[in-house]
Amino acid sequence: xxxxxxxxxxxxxxxxxxxxxxxxxxxxxxxxxxxxxxxxxxxxxxxxxxxxxxxxxxxxxxxxxxxxxxxxxxxxxxxxxxxxxxxxxxxxxxxx
Amino acid sequence: xxxxxxxxxxxxxxxxxxxxxxxxxxxxxxxxxxxxxxxxxxxxxxxxxxxxxxxxxxxxxxxxxxxxxxxxxxxxxxxxxxxxxxxxxxxxxxxxxxxxxxxxxxxxxxxxxxxxxxxxxxxxxxxxxxxxxxxxxxxxxxxxxxxxxxxxxxxxxxxxxxxxxxxxxxxxxxxxxxxxxxxxxxxxxxxxxxxxxxxxxxxxxxxxxxxxxxxxxxxxxxxxxxxxxxxxxxxxxxxxxxxxxxxxxxxxxxxxxxxxxxxxxxxxxxxxxxxxxxxxxxxxxxxxxxxxxxxxxxxxxxxxxxxxxxxxxxxxxxxxxxxxxxxxxxxxxxxxxxxxxxxxxxxxxxxxxxxxxxxxxxxxxxxxxxxxxxxxxxxxxxxxxxxxxxxxxxxxxxxxxxxxxxxxxxxxxxxxxxxxxxxxxxxxxxxxxxxxxxxxxxxxxxxxxxxxxxxxxxxxxxxxxxxxxxxxxxxxxxxxxxxxxxxxxxxxxxxxxxxxxxxxxxxxxxxxxxxxxxxxxxxxxxxxxxxx
Numbered sequence: 168x169x170x171x172x173x174x175x176x177x178x179x180x181x182x183x184x185x186x187x188x189x190x191x192x193x194x195x196x197x198x199x200x201x202x203x204x205x206x207x208x209x210x211x212x213x214x215x216x217x218x219x220x221x222x223x224x225x226x227x228x229x230x231x232x233x234x235x236x237x238x239x240x241x242x243x244x245x246x247x248x249x250x251x252x253x254x255x256x257x258x259x260x261x262x263x
Numbered sequence: 264x265x266x267x268x269x270x271x272x273x274x275x276x277x278x279x280x281x282x283x284x285x286x287x288x289x290x291x292x293x294x295x296x297x298x299x300x301x302x303x304x305x306x307x308x309x310x311x312x313x314x315x316x317x318x319x320x321x322x323x324x325x326x327x328x329x330x331x332x333x334x335x336x337x338x339x340x341x342x343x344x345x346x347x348x349x350x351x352x353x354x355x356x357x358x359x360x361x362x363x364x365x366x367x368x369x370x371x372x373x374x375x376x377x378x379x380x381x382x383x384x385x386x387x388x389x390x391x392x393x394x395x396x397x398x399x400x401x402x403x404x405x406x407x408x409x410x411x412x413x414x415x416x417x418x419x420x421x422x423x424x425x426x427x428x429x430x431x432x433x434x435x436x437x438x439x440x441x442x443x444x445x446x447x448x449x450x451x452x453x454x455x456x457x458x459x460x461x462x463x464x465x466x467x468x469x470x471x472x473x474x475x476x477x478x479x480x481x482x483x484x485x486x487x488x489x490x491x492x493x494x495x496x497x498x499x500x501x502x503x504x505x506x507x508x509x510x511x512x513x514x515x516x517x518x519x520x521x522x523x524x525x526x527x528x529x530x531x532x533x534x535x536x537x538x539x540x541x542x543x544x545x546x547x548x549x550x551x552x553x554x555x556x557x558x559x560x561x562x563x564x565x566x567x568x569x570x571x572x573x574x575x576x577x578x579x580x581x582x583x584x585x586x587x588x589x590x591x592x593x594x595x596x597x598x599x600x601x602x603x604x605x606x607x608x609x610x611x612x613x614x615x616x617x618x619x620x621x622x623x624x625x626x627x628x629x630x631x632x633x634x635x636x637x638x639x640x641x642x643x644x645x646x647x648x649x650x651x652x653x654x655x656x657x658x659x660x661x662x663x664x665x666x667x668x669x670x671x672x673x674x675x676x677x678x679x680x681x682x683x684x685x686x687x688x689x690x691x692x693x694x695x696x697x698x699x700x701x702x703x704x705x706x707x708x709x710x711x712x713x714x715x716x717x718x719x720x721x722x723x724x725x726x727x728x729x730x731x732x733x734x735x736x737x738x739x740x741x742x743x744x745x746x747x748x749x750x751x752x753x754x755x756x757x758x759x760x761x762x763x764x765x766x767x768x769x770x771x772x773x774x775x776x777x778x779x780x781x782x783x784x785x786x787x788x789x790x791x792x793x794x795x
Contacts (some may be wrong), residue, residue: 242362249595
């Protein structure tokens, strides 16, 4: 199985990227390399192997739901590319 | 006295004795930066005013009890520093001023560290040469025609060029250890979970770890003491006791068992690098340790699994750069989706886009189980390899890279070399282990790094081994001569010694002595082994 250019277009859309034709050609090649990695990994039988998400024995870390200080509105919005008062401003998303 | 050359423990002692002021020390470093950084380009952002102001406050208060108090440091530019630009060496964050401190920044500040600025890196930590910065490439202080390694290349180069006393880096697949090796300094990736990553711009969250880059092993222990420990803001930080790492600075490895993995010294490893590593093994044996060849049979698979896991996690982590809440937004757009796409396409560099695409594909509908889950299962096997070895051995010795630093622009197309490059560092991240790189020799005049890998949460043993090696050798005392060497024709400081003044006898083992590079032994006020 080879990855087609159509797949690259689909993945680029999922990743929210525009790619030039040149980039698309390169990405097609790169995505195909994943298949090579998988071929290698599939040499190993992992039927009874548990996956390791990360290596330390920590699961479900809970904390009390307490009110604590957080960033002020002003600090939070300081880096916004566009704002309107106390809101992040984005292009219209709801059709009229 | 050249204050910029001091280590943390040396500067600490002088500050305690009031022989120098923090302001003098800080000024000496900024003066140094003015002289050498045009050739090295280690920093993206400098905060001279902030650092000097802090130094004066500290001088007035006069309390330098903590070993990091008043010591100027550089921080990699993917670690948030409140009020100080943090770009990740990416155009998409080139205007980002964090409204909060990463936990590590806050910890350093609470110990009265003086933060001088932010260091260059490969964009979003993706790369191993620092050529991948969206702004400029950093150069290796030992030869400015060569790369400093990466992705923490700015941090390693700043330490090697004495543009800071120590630096902080991050390591996802070798990004602290490899540049430390290339620049001839000490760099440690602590155990996964040892140091909080709250405020570190995430690359691959199951692999990323923050750690110190320093001039010697004593300094490494001092910095680790300050940054290790649980943090409620990072639920993947381990709630485990943190030992005093400076207590592990004992030059004693007698009776220790050392494993040398044959997979790490295979074909593709440069002869001089192999020689330096095997010489290091001999040094350990002379100190009473016992070295044996071992095997980590899943080494190759660790790489294939990493090539799935790292981009997958990156694609998810980098989804947040959308031009809405912070960062740079594209100028022209027709609707929201167009805004996202233009912002990301203009803001991310080629390598970042590549990895986002790979990761998005690996995680896309229908592929998760076949790719990511399979890779995580393989990861279990990789970890078991190491578990088995550590039942019998105290630590592992390996090279940090197959060659010394390569030339800028020299993208190797030798697949064997590329493969060995990843073999040396990536499995350690996959298994979450602590690893340290220390100088162990030279190849063609460039430093060679020795990697010491330890059991999970046993930074103590690798620090002890590294310290013992450092005490038995003098590689860490050699310094690049930026002013006279490489491509930076600068003669302001002409006191650099030539390699002919620095005999092999002094070093103890075969150096592969540099031909043209200047080398210099530091004049240390209080000798070595000063505990802090």
